[in-house]
Amino acid sequence: MKKSDYLVKRNEYFKELMVKEGIDALVALSPENVLYSTGAYIMTQKLIRDRLEIAVFPQKQEPIFIVCGIEESGIKEQTWIKDIRSYVEFKESPVQFLVDALIEMGLEKGHIGIEKHYWNAYYYTELINAMPDATFVECQGIFEDVRVIKDPVEVEILTKASKATRKALEAAFLTAKSGDTELDIAKQIKNNLMNQGADEMAFLVLGTGKRSMLVHPMPADIALSPGDIVKADYGGLFSGYYSDLARSVVVEKPSQIQVEVYKKLATIQKKIINAMKPGIRCCDLFNKCKELYEENELPFIMPHIGHGLGIGLHEDPMLSPLNEKKLQKNMVINVEPLVITDGFCIHLEDLVLITDNGVKILTGAKMSNELPIIG
Amino acid sequence: MKKSDYLVKRNEYFKELMVKEGIDALVALSPENVLYSTGAYIMTQKLIRDRLEIAVFPQKQEPIFIVCGIEESGIKEQTWIKDIRSYVEFKESPVQFLVDALIEMGLEKGHIGIEKHYWNAYYYTELINAMPDATFVECQGIFEDVRVIKDPVEVEILTKASKATRKALEAAFLTAKSGDTELDIAKQIKNNLMNQGADEMAFLVLGTGKRSMLVHPMPADIALSPGDIVKADYGGLFSGYYSDLARSVVVEKPSQIQVEVYKKLATIQKKIINAMKPGIRCCDLFNKCKELYEENELPFIMPHIGHGLGIGLHEDPMLSPLNEKKLQKNMVINVEPLVITDGFCIHLEDLVLITDNGVKILTGAKMSNELPIIG
Numbered sequence: 001m002k003k004s005d006y007l008v009k010r011n012e013y014f015k016e017l018m019v020k021e022g023i024d025a026l027v028a029l030s031p032e033n034v035l036y037s038t039g040a041y042i043m044t045q046k047l048i049r050d051r052l053e054i055a056v057f058p059q060k061q062e063p064i065f066i067v068c069g070i071e072e073s074g075i076k077e078q079t080w081i082k083d084i085r086s087y088v089e090f091k092e093s094p095v096q097f098l099v100d101a102l103i104e105m106g107l108e109k110g111h112i113g114i115e116k117h118y119w120n121a122y123y124y125t126e127l128i129n130a131m132p133d134a135t136f137v138e139c140q141g142i143f144e145d146v147r148v149i150k151d152p153v154e155v156e157i158l159t160k161a162s163k164a165t166r167k168a169l170e171a172a173f174l175t176a177k178s179g180d181t182e183l184d185i186a187k188q189i190k191n192n193l194m195n196q197g198a199d200e201m202a203f204l205v206l207g208t209g210k211r212s213m214l215v216h217p218m219p220a221d222i223a224l225s226p227g228d229i230v231k232a233d234y235g236g237l238f239s240g241y242y243s244d245l246a247r248s249v250v251v252e253k254p255s256q257i258q259v260e261v262y263k264k265l266a267t268i269q270k271k272i273i274n275a276m277k278p279g280i281r282c283c284d285l286f287n288k289c290k291e292l293y294e295e296n297e298l299p300f301i302m303p304h305i306g307h308g309l310g311i312g313l314h315e316d317p318m319l320s321p322l323n324e325k326k327l328q329k330n331m332v333i334n335v336e337p338l339v340i341t342d343g344f345c346i347h348l349e350d351l352v353l354i355t356d357n358g359v360k361i362l363t364g365a366k367m368s369n370e371l372p373i374i375g
Numbered sequence: 376m377k378k379s380d381y382l383v384k385r386n387e388y389f390k391e392l393m394v395k396e397g398i399d400a401l402v403a404l405s406p407e408n409v410l411y412s413t414g415a416y417i418m419t420q421k422l423i424r425d426r427l428e429i430a431v432f433p434q435k436q437e438p439i440f441i442v443c444g445i446e447e448s449g450i451k452e453q454t455w456i457k458d459i460r461s462y463v464e465f466k467e468s469p470v471q472f473l474v475d476a477l478i479e480m481g482l483e484k485g486h487i488g489i490e491k492h493y494w495n496a497y498y499y500t501e502l503i504n505a506m507p508d509a510t511f512v513e514c515q516g517i518f519e520d521v522r523v524i525k526d527p528v529e530v531e532i533l534t535k536a537s538k539a540t541r542k543a544l545e546a547a548f549l550t551a552k553s554g555d556t557e558l559d560i561a562k563q564i565k566n567n568l569m570n571q572g573a574d575e576m577a578f579l580v581l582g583t584g585k586r587s588m589l590v591h592p593m594p595a596d597i598a599l600s601p602g603d604i605v606k607a608d609y610g611g612l613f614s615g616y617y618s619d620l621a622r623s624v625v626v627e628k629p630s631q632i633q634v635e636v637y638k639k640l641a642t643i644q645k646k647i648i649n650a651m652k653p654g655i656r657c658c659d660l661f662n663k664c665k666e667l668y669e670e671n672e673l674p675f676i677m678p679h680i681g682h683g684l685g686i687g688l689h690e691d692p693m694l695s696p697l698n699e700k701k702l703q704k705n706m707v708i709n710v711e712p713l714v715i716t717d718g719f720c721i722h723l724e725d726l727v728l729i730t731d732n733g734v735k736i737l738t739g740a741k742m743s744n745e746l747p748i749i750g
Contacts, residue, residue, distance in 0.1 A: 041593070042591075043578050043580070043591055043593070044578075044591065047577070047578055047688045047689075048688060048689050049492075049493070050492070050689075069678065070590050070591075070678060071590065071591065073588070073589045073590060074589050074590060074591050074592065077589070088678055089678040089679070090678050090679060090693070090695045090696065090697060090698075091678070091696070091697070116495060116496040116497040116500075117424075117425070117495050117496075117497045118424070118495055119495060119496055120491060120492050120493055120494060120495055120496070120499075121491040121492075121494055121495070121496055121499035122491040122492045122513065124495075124496035124499070125491075138497065187569055187570070190569050191566055191569060194562055194565050194566060194569075195562070199593075200575075200576055200578075200579075201575055201576060202422065203418055203419075203422055203575075204575075205418070213448070214448045214449050214452070215445050215446065215448060215449060216417075216418055216419065216445075216446065216449050217449065218416070218418070218574075303444065303445060303463055303464040303465050303466070304464070304465065313422045313423060314422075314423050314425075318465070320465045321465065321466070322465060322466070323465075
């Protein structure tokens with residue numbers, strides 16, 4: 001199947017869920033759900049939040065895509081939706097365009113799913129005031145339920161992205177040495193990632209020595225010394241999809257405790273990954289991880305131990321204590337245990353695809369238990 | 376003055392405006408206003424929208440900063456705010472923390488400024504239901520009024536960022552040649568920008584030949600041919616601030632019409648920049664630009680001809696037809712006229728600082744009227 005076939009298939013799945021939940025129309029508002037449902041990657045949607053792009057999927061008619069005039073030509077090249085209506089920024093209200101579209105669909109008194117977790121209070125108020133007889137319900141769950149299962153086009157992108165991200169980091173660590181600064185290594189990782197085909201860097205966290213204990217240290221002009229742990233957590237954007245990887249290494253001379261903690265953590269990560277398969281509940285994985293930390297006498301401070309990855313950086317399913325959802329085939333999940341102890345931090349993060357009876361590790365890593373030494 | 380002194384000064388300015396508008400407390404919610412008011416750059420605030428960071432500035436008491444536990448250590452390193460309260464993600468409601476803080480300040484019936492243009496309908500509903508006797512008003516205007524005038528720390532960052540961004544692009548164009556692809560040039564620009572000290576690439580639009588006519592073409596695997604216009608519009612992030620620059624060049628052999636259109640557009644851009652000084656209204660600059668297009672028989676399709684730049688990519692003042700605000704000293708503004716005609720597009724964008732009686736061009740460009748030739 002081609003990419004466009006998958007887009008149409010997603011739309012069919014939306015319709016099934018809309019019928020089930022009694023929703024007359026589904027309105028995509030966030031950059032993630034607009035991309036996922038229409039196929040259009042609109043760069044400015046993340047950068048300029050006030051420039052609205054709105055995709056309306058009614059249960060019974062053809063979809064309507066309301067776009068900012070300045071973006072129209074680029075969107076037409078990308079989307080499968082035929083009815084595109086453009087508004088003039090700063091002159092016309094895109095919310096009014098949405099109201100007009102919904103009324104045209106006969107939904108003045110409709111039951112309409114919108115992204116209340118995305119749209120701001122200002123636009124939301126404009127919408128409900130303009131359509132007092134309609135009911136607006138949160139539709140985040142519908143998008144999540146479809147997006148959580150990755151189709152083959154998505155698995156292909158995420159696999160490629162995940163491997164490229166690991167290689168870019170490993171290559172930078174291979175040539176790093178005592179005396180290099182955090183910024184030197186960060187620059188090398190970024191250059192490598194672009195050369196590996198990323199469209200953009202999305203984020204890069206890197207800290208050495210005691211700074212590794214910060215959860216999200218920004219790389220600074222600090223030189224590496226023998227014995228320092230170097231912790232990095234970073235990702236890029238590939239065709240609109242994130243990669244996300246964490247690694248921890250030591251400069252030249254590991255201490256006994258660093259080696260031991262690394263070995264314990266890598267073993268825990270492997271045990272969690274080996275326990276993942278369809279039917280297992282997310283909260284059970286979280287609790288299992290917590291127990292393994294306790295058995296190994298490691299401090300456990302994580303609010304979650306992993307998360308879905310895709311168009312969103314943290315998406316369903318979250319491996320968190322209250323999430324009772326079960327793993328399903330073709331979910332794609334980052335598993336990222338972290339330990340902060342004895343003046344350093346070890347963080348490991350790998351991406352797995354849930355298969356029929358287990359997982360496939362998309363990062364393509366060897367998953368050794370030995371703390372890597374650089375320099 | 377140090378950076379921290381400017382942060383305290385901003386807070387004093389907020390208080391003045393709060394008194395003037397009768398607001399008891401100002402609540403910063405967006406990544407931009409949290410960074411601007413607290414000094415803390417929290418990387419995940421843009422990446423993970425559901426992870427809330429909330430800074431509350433009461434008129435009469437000390438500020439309170441509500442942060443996600445996982446980010447607390449990094450935030451403490453950066454902010455001047457002393458009262459930091461952290462919530463446990465997925466277990467505790469950050470909105471409830473905000474409610475508790477406001478009630479503690481005696482503002483159960485208060486008049487509270489929040490960012491309705493940022494906060495989503497879901498959290499907003501939780502907040503107003505929890506505090507039915509309080510009044511919540513949009514406070515975007517207060518943040519905009521303070522942010523629109525850049526302090527010296529900001530001007531320094533924006534100047535450095537703007538020059539680095541121009542140099543990175545010019546260097547990539549200098550070595551580009553017929554046969555190179557759009558992706559080759561894009562990669563070179565990105566590498567150059569990182570080497571020039573950007574923390575991140577923010578966006579990169581690049582199109583050649585007929586694809587230059589798209590407003591936001593993504594660079595593709597398309598080779599440059601003699602006579603092609605190469606249009607690029609891109610920016611990076613430097614210490615949380617954006618750069619934003621557009622340039623158009625031709626490969627080897629310019630046509631007569633390309634040279635003429637470029638000359639006309641560069642002349643118009645120069646005239647607009649020369650007309651900028653304190654007291655001039657934004658809409659008058661827009662209208663002047665429109666008239667110049669008409670005089671030169673160029674098609675005018677822009678909803679705006681420029682925008683403020685800072686922590687936000689498009690911020691106040693917008694040079695748009697309905698904006699009657701006047702330019703003031705120490706505003707920083709991108710001026711970006713664009714023409715799509717005869718099968719190609721020319722786009723120019725430079726950054727200026729409003730001075731006592733005119734502008735300083737921060738891009739540091741020579742502003743020639745001659746279409747640059749590459750290859």
